[in-house]
Amino acid sequence: MTTVAARAVGTEADRVEGLEKVTGRARYAFEHPIEDMVYAAPVPSVVARGEVIAVDVAEALTFPGVIDVLWHGNAPKLERVGNAELHVLQSPRVAYRGQYIAVVIAKTLEEAREAALRVGVEYAVERHDVGLRADHPRLYRPERVNPDLPADVQQGDPDTALAAAPVTVDAVYRTPAEHNNPMEPHATVARWDAEGLTLYDSTQGATSLRDAVAPLFGIEPSSVRVIAPHVGGGFGAKGEPHPPVVLAALAARRTGRPVKLAVTRQQMFSVTGYRTPTIQRVRLGAHPDGHLTAIVHDAVEQSSTIHEFAEQTTTPTRIMYAAPNRRTTHRLVRLDVPTPSWMRAPGEAPGMFALESAMDELAAACGLDPIELRIRNEPEVDPETGLPFSSRNLVACLRDGARRFGWADRDPAPGVRRRGRLLIGTGVAASTYPVYRSACQATARAEPGGIFTVRIAAADIGTGARTVLTQIAADVLRVPLGRVRVAIGDSALPRASLAGGSSGTASWGTAVTRACEALRDELDRRGGTPSTGVTVSVDTTEENGEPSRFARHAFGAQFAEVGVDRDTGEARVRRLLGVFAVGRVLNPKTARSQFIGGMTMGLSMALLEESVLDREFGDYLNHDLAQYHVAACADVPAVEAYWVEESDPHLNPMGSKGIGEIGIVGTAAAVANAVHHATGIRVRDLPIRLDKLLT
Amino acid sequence: MEFLRPASWAEALELKAEYPDAVPIQGGTDVMVEINFDLRRPARLLDLNPVAELSRWSTTGGVLRVGAGMTYTSLIRELSADLPGLAQASRTVGSPQIRNRGSVGGNLGAASPAGDSHPPLLAADAEIEVESRARGSRLIPATAFYQGVKRSALAPDELIRAFHVAPATGPQYFSKIGTRNAMVIAVCSFAIALHPRRRAVGTGIGSAAPTPRRAGAAEEYIAAELDWDSRAALDPRVVARFGELVAQAASPIDDVRGTADYRRHALGVLARRTLTWAWHEHMRERTTT
Numbered sequence: 001m002t003t004v005a006a007r008a009v010g011t012e013a014d015r016v017e018g019l020e021k022v023t024g025r026a027r028y029a030f031e032h033p034i035e036d037m038v039y040a041a042p043v044p045s046v047v048a049r050g051e052v053i054a055v056d057v058a059e060a061l062t063f064p065g066v067i068d069v070l071w072h073g074n075a076p077k078l079e080r081v082g083n084a085e086l087h088v089l090q091s092p093r094v095a096y097r098g099q100y101i102a103v104v105i106a107k108t109l110e111e112a113r114e115a116a117l118r119v120g121v122e123y124a125v126e127r128h129d130v131g132l133r134a135d136h137p138r139l140y141r142p143e144r145v146n147p148d149l150p151a152d153v154q155q156g157d158p159d160t161a162l163a164a165a166p167v168t169v170d171a172v173y174r175t176p177a178e179h180n181n182p183m184e185p186h187a188t189v190a191r192w193d194a195e196g197l198t199l200y201d202s203t204q205g206a207t208s209l210r211d212a213v214a215p216l217f218g219i220e221p222s223s224v225r226v227i228a229p230h231v232g233g234g235f236g237a238k239g240e241p242h243p244p245v246v247l248a249a250l251a252a253r254r255t256g257r258p259v260k261l262a263v264t265r266q267q268m269f270s271v272t273g274y275r276t277p278t279i280q281r282v283r284l285g286a287h288p289d290g291h292l293t294a295i296v297h298d299a300v301e302q303s304s305t306i307h308e309f310a311e312q313t314t315t316p317t318r319i320m321y322a323a324p325n326r327r328t329t330h331r332l333v334r335l336d337v338p339t340p341s342w343m344r345a346p347g348e349a350p351g352m353f354a355l356e357s358a359m360d361e362l363a364a365a366c367g368l369d370p371i372e373l374r375i376r377n378e379p380e381v382d383p384e385t386g387l388p389f390s391s392r393n394l395v396a397c398l399r400d401g402a403r404r405f406g407w408a409d410r411d412p413a414p415g416v417r418r419r420g421r422l423l424i425g426t427g428v429a430a431s432t433y434p435v436y437r438s439a440c441q442a443t444a445r446a447e448p449g450g451i452f453t454v455r456i457a458a459a460d461i462g463t464g465a466r467t468v469l470t471q472i473a474a475d476v477l478r479v480p481l482g483r484v485r486v487a488i489g490d491s492a493l494p495r496a497s498l499a500g501g502s503s504g505t506a507s508w509g510t511a512v513t514r515a516c517e518a519l520r521d522e523l524d525r526r527g528g529t530p531s532t533g534v535t536v537s538v539d540t541t542e543e544n545g546e547p548s549r550f551a552r553h554a555f556g557a558q559f560a561e562v563g564v565d566r567d568t569g570e571a572r573v574r575r576l577l578g579v580f581a582v583g584r585v586l587n588p589k590t591a592r593s594q595f596i597g598g599m600t601m602g603l604s605m606a607l608l609e610e611s612v613l614d615r616e617f618g619d620y621l622n623h624d625l626a627q628y629h630v631a632a633c634a635d636v637p638a639v640e641a642y643w644v645e646e647s648d649p650h651l652n653p654m655g656s657k658g659i660g661e662i663g664i665v666g667t668a669a670a671v672a673n674a675v676h677h678a679t680g681i682r683v684r685d686l687p688i689r690l691d692k693l694l695t
Numbered sequence: 696m697e698f699l700r701p702a703s704w705a706e707a708l709e710l711k712a713e714y715p716d717a718v719p720i721q722g723g724t725d726v727m728v729e730i731n732f733d734l735r736r737p738a739r740l741l742d743l744n745p746v747a748e749l750s751r752w753s754t755t756g757g758v759l760r761v762g763a764g765m766t767y768t769s770l771i772r773e774l775s776a777d778l779p780g781l782a783q784a785s786r787t788v789g790s791p792q793i794r795n796r797g798s799v800g801g802n803l804g805a806a807s808p809a810g811d812s813h814p815p816l817l818a819a820d821a822e823i824e825v826e827s828r829a830r831g832s833r834l835i836p837a838t839a840f841y842q843g844v845k846r847s848a849l850a851p852d853e854l855i856r857a858f859h860v861a862p863a864t865g866p867q868y869f870s871k872i873g874t875r876n877a878m879v880i881a882v883c884s885f886a887i888a889l890h891p892r893r894r895a896v897g898t899g900i901g902s903a904a905p906t907p908r909r910a911g912a913a914e915e916y917i918a919a920e921l922d923w924d925s926r927a928a929l930d931p932r933v934v935a936r937f938g939e940l941v942a943q944a945a946s947p948i949d950d951v952r953g954t955a956d957y958r959r960h961a962l963g964v965l966a967r968r969t970l971t972w973a974w975h976e977h978m979r980e981r982t983t984t
């Protein structure tokens with residue numbers, strides 16, 4: 001090929017589907033027009049534990065428009081495979097309040113919702129236990145923690161080292177249950193026909209959803225097609241499959257008609273996962289000069305009685321700082337609650353709140369600047385595995401951030417800076433996120449007219465994935481962006497990993513690169529594009545399977561300035577600044593959005609987000625956006641994101657690390673540390689509510 | 696559900712007399728939320744939007760008569776000078792979209808203890824004009840209007856037509872505590888109005904009792920303590936005592952937005968703060984005249 005184009009990777013390319021989105025033409029799951037559609041309205045359990053002993057559908061069936069009512073007595077049988085949360089309407093057992101008990105299918109949404117209220121359910125109620133406690137008698141150690149990591153890791157003798165340490169920090173930090181609230185609630189349109197099942201779904205992974213749903217219905221994955229061209233945010237909530245999509249498929253199977261099911265905002269608080277609450281004890285032992293001798297980080301968290309989800313809360317502590325004696329543990333208790341799931345940086349976000357708050361406390365105990373403390377404990381190699389880091393530029397992030405933020409002249413004394421009635425403080429925290437990559441397939445096709453099409457079942461959940469894959473493909477093919485089409489969001493495309501673990505660009509981008517390289521070679525071999533076009537396929541399983549000789553992680557540093565009203569305790573973030581070391585940044589515009597979005601979510605975690613459990617009834621009291629507060633624009637006056645140059649040849653062909661989650665990691669600790677600097681009050685349980693800041 | 700659309704006020708009263716269970720709807724920022732959440736299911740909605748006069752205001756005998764359907768946005772635009780306390784409160788309501796739809800009349804109709812317009816209406820001695828076909832119109836003082844959590848003195852066949860309030864003759868302030876900077880229901884709120892000619896002070900407490908209410912003892916105390924003629928600086932002990940009396944007037948509860956103790960504390964802060972702002976303005980006015 002002779003075409004020479006300017007490099008697209010590294011430029012601020014506009015979103016390729018931007019026009020479609022702003023003009024409302026982009027179709028989201030609920031918007032696909034299907035003929036003969038009917039609507040499903042779920043009936044949720046109103047008890048937290050017990051057994052359904054009778055379901056009376058007679059009245060509901062008399063309602064106009066009602067086609068059918070499904071419950072465990074008449075629902076099609078599912079295969080008992082995988083996550084028991086997905087065995088919808090298969091048993092009379094109630095494992096948590098809000099669990100699906102029945103579903104009404106009707107000609108209109110209004111008729112379905114109305115009739116759902118008329119389904120009579122009789123329960124044998126059992127006493128429920130929904131309270132997470134650090135001394136719960138049923139705590140146990142999970143085999144592995146998400147995604148597949150050891151629950152406990154120990155090196156050296158941390159107990160002896162702690163006992164001997166001249167300086168120690170020993171504190172308990174708590175984070176509450178939090179719920180993802182993407183703009184687009186979960187929605188599915190399910191249709192069965194001779195080919196099998198088609199799902200228009202709001203999902204972070206078309207292939208993985210297909211692979212999870214097919215065995216439930218005892219059919220081959222090839223008989224299920226998942227279509228999700230556009231997704232209005234996910235943050236992890238649309239990563240693992242959840243009950244609604246199965247319920248929609250069941251309802252469609254039973255009625256023989258396409259069924260539409262939209263989860264309401266309120267129902268999202270029961271059936272689409274959440275961030276587990278955590279109780280974390282962190283113990284640090286150090287020399288007076290700040291050098292750590294011991295790090296112990298123990299986390300207690302919850303899961304449901306029907307499925308184990310064990311969050312990897314203490315895993316970032318395994319790689320952050322040097323110390324010869326160290327231990328990280330996870331303990332779980334199974335409660336009568338919905339199953340927790342992924343929420344942006346599951347594990348890292350709450351875990352680093354605890355570790356980075358404790359580091360701030362240690363800095364104060366040693367009389368050291370918190371940045372200097374971190375620099376002194378910078379490890380030579382990964383403390384857990386002994387492997388060298390493929391690249392580790394935490395110190396560069398801290399230094400660059402300090403310079404940009406104006407950290408140099410900071411007076412460490414807490415509670416002394418006043419501006420009017422505000423107490424002003426600044427805080428810093430480090431962040432990290434592991435580098436993940438999964439095997440994918442992709443095809444690349446050249447058309448005679450000079451147009452190229454790359455196909456891969458990737459997902460763009462608002463991140464800009466479609467755009468960055470187009471950039472990657474254009475550069476490998478050495479053509480301008482406008483000549484490349486990237487088809488994603490459909491399980492009929494070559495199989496791909498899901499948008500999770502900040503691994504999308506690395507996983508999909510590798511496959512896209514290899515496919516485009518193969519196509520380029522093929523075109524070179526043929527001396528041009530044949531009149532019928534030419535397509536090549538690749539599979540990165542082998543490449544991805546090669547074990548790395550390196551510990552691979554992204555790092556960053558966040559800085560926050562807060563103002564706290566000394567009379568009312570109202571805390572507001574005045575400035576937020578993050579610097580990240582994430583390999584090569586492929587699209588500065590969409591990358592910046594990921595960073596500032598993550599940091600905004602971290603601010604929200606620090607000050608606002610908390611799902612308040614009603615212990616008596618076992619559900620969340622504040623299950624709507626009027627009461628579950630996420631940060632509004634007015635709460636984020638200045639948020640800046642930067643990145644340091646980082647060249648890392650040990651990652652993937654693009655040289656990139658994931659950027660979707662690192663922005664939230666560390667931010668809450670930076671804010672809490674700033675609040676301490678402002679007020680002298682150390683808040684160890686999030687969120688930092690105003691009543692916690694009254695003296 | 697029946698949707699009634701009267702074209703005039705008279706027709707609205709007719710319909711309300713005929714269907715006392717009809718729920719009046721103006722901006723829909725409360726009623727529609729309750730319907731969507733299935734908290735209530737009215738047999739009929741009475742849409743007052745076509746009754747144009749409800750979104751206008753006038754002055755008679757030196758008193759403002761503000762139509763119940765006037766949106767917060769129009770109120771901020773047109774009445775900030777005459778009703779500074781209410782205008783300040785209006786600016787804190789919801790989001791721009793909510794302020795474009797929501798109205799003081801709707802706030803009165805809902806009678807939520809957290810409604811932002813109630814404290815300034817109380818502080819300014821507003822009266823609520825309500826009317827029925829059978830008994831004509833009557834004026835209810837704001838103090839008598841709020842009767843319980845989401846309950847008011849409005850009879851089933853009555854509609855809220857307007858509120859009457861004298862333009863401010865002295866400083867008025869409103870302050871509110873929220874957990875974030877926008878789209879937030881008050882954790883607690885407080886309004887103050889100085890009436891220098893009468894040497895009186897009005898107050899209003901929001902979100903810290905079953906109903907919005909005045910802090911009567913605090914009002915009497917501060918009206919007697921303020922040096923209205925010399926306009927001397929405030930004695931910090933007097934300010935502190937005023938804050939205590941306001942806090943004592945509340946009967947708050949713990950809920951997801953805040954604890955009772957916090958609310959009592961914060962009300963004291965808001966009372967001291969708004970009193971100080973108001974008195975400083977009062978002193979400034981003297982200097983400039």
